[in-house]
Amino acid sequence: MLKLVVCIKQVPMVSELPWDPNTRTLKRNLAEGMMNPACGHALEAALQIKKQHGGHIVAITMGPPMAEEVLYEAIAMGADRGVLLTDRSMAGGDTSATSYTLARAIKKECPDFDLVLCGCYTSDSETAQVGPQLAEELDVPGAAYIEHIAVKDGAFRLHRVTDNFLEVLEMDMPGLVTVTTHTYMPRYPSLEGLQSAFARSDIKILNARDLRLDPAKIGVNGSPTKIINVYSPTAAKKNIVMQGTAKKVVDEIFAKFADRISGAIGKDLKTHYHDNKACTK
């Protein structure tokens, strides 16, 4: 029976969130929380491994008390139990502080795990760093952006698609993977699952003291990353009217924009165009 840990983050439902142009931040207080999409795929991967090989799934999340909701959702989908890490001192942690905290919780709650599964990134920060950093903290092999997990002879065989190549990797147990959103489409939680999860779920709540966390390594104070600015990139469109003969206009386009067009299509158009012009002369 495999011991599986799935790390899940509750993220704001960004599609429903207004953006405050003055403070240049999301109005998070208006946010409905939801399970980070990629974490849903990681959970589905764990559920499919469990179905095939037998297993026990612990879902772990770190966040404010309301983040408990994603653990109920995970249990409704098929996880066996949940662990909520919540403490004001953990708030505002960067990926390093988060990985440290998650690692301590995993070592305490599931020290003999076979596989930790994370989403490849979160929709609210998109750093994709927590998974790999967590593997370091746990001192186990880690493989990111995994699309298929097979269990064979006490090891994992993993598929990863990068730049149109399929990599097949082998990883010893215990290990950690981050799962993409391309495969392992998450199932819907059943209504009976939700009802039972809330009626009799086993959710453990742990704070910094329970985990004996080093205060210098958690929360804002324990985060080496400092966010200097958050802003919404702007894109402006402008019409330019060119006049004259076709030849004149085409020459002008290439003189002014060949670099940009080349960048977009990946060909050195300036040289190409001028070479062709030279040939026709």
Place this chain on the structure above:
Amino acid sequence: MDFNPCMKHQAVRKAVRKFAETELGPIAHDIDRDARFPWEVIEKMRPLNYFGLQISQEYGGAALDSTSYAITVEELSRVCAAVGLCITVHNSVGAYPIEQFGTPEQKERLLPRLASGEWIGAFCLTEANAGSDAGAVETTAVYDDGDYIVNGTKVFVTNGGACDVALTFAITSPDDRRKGASVLIVEKSMPGFAVGELEDLSGMRANPVSSLFFEDVRVPEANLLGRLGDGLKIGLITLDTGRIGIAAQALGIAQSAFEAAVKYSKERQQFKKPISSFQTIQNYLADMATEIEAARLLLYRACALKDAGQPFSAAAAMAKLYCSTTASRVTNLAVQIHGGYGYSKEYDVERFFRDAKATEIYEGTSEIQRMVISRAVLAQLV
């Protein structure tokens, strides 16, 4: 008194909303246009317990509390009222009476099939000459050697074209108006049972509403629900529960129309301004928001009373009356805010407008709800 939804109710709402928006959202317009029951979505709903919302877990149901049940119907109907209708009718007047009044054998045999959605349920009361007046039913069930022989025609049966089991209201003692009716569990496989043409209705077009024909259908005595002559009692209690479902459905339609109206009013420019900047439109939106909130509170209060085991008949009637009236008013204003586009089938508010009207008619008309409410009021106040 806590007006904040608990975490479970939030989770149920999110789960159902996600399912409805993903699976029903892309097809809701087309299945309404084509009057097509979406079997492919029904198939996906079966394992998720949508057909066993309040059936006990021992029979494979989800055993939801009434507020979770209402939220489920509300969220389905927010996207597709015709499927919301199928689910609420199946659960509240198809399966619930069996759970409530069925014998152990009936529960054992029928509830697992209903909870899994293998069988879809319907409730047949309305006839050509009987609707609000349940006592005027003409369908008969005559006892004959261990069976009841059922003859008659039911009309406007929700889920009629898809049902596997029909709880059928029939006269067993023609001379006794009060105790003369009974409810029989008629199964689709019984000879003499036939489904008529689908009704060509204004709204709820994706639900296979149809007539059902009963021609010398032999129904075993074991399929009598409750006791002989309990028809009126079962009907009234069942409809109290059914009204919670229809109120939830109406609320979902109103919510959807309101959201569409807010969005459109911010986008639509007239006189070089979004129309939401005009006071008349703002007043419309304020009225819509207020009525929807009031409707929601009435509905959830009826649910809370039911779960607390307190009398909820009048509260359910108030919720049904107010939610359905609100749905009609809100969808009417949503069409008005959309102007010509709202009158076009291209926009969803046109569908919401047609769907809303039905909620004022079925499961007891608004006039019948007022009768139920006034009886309760007059019985209480000196």
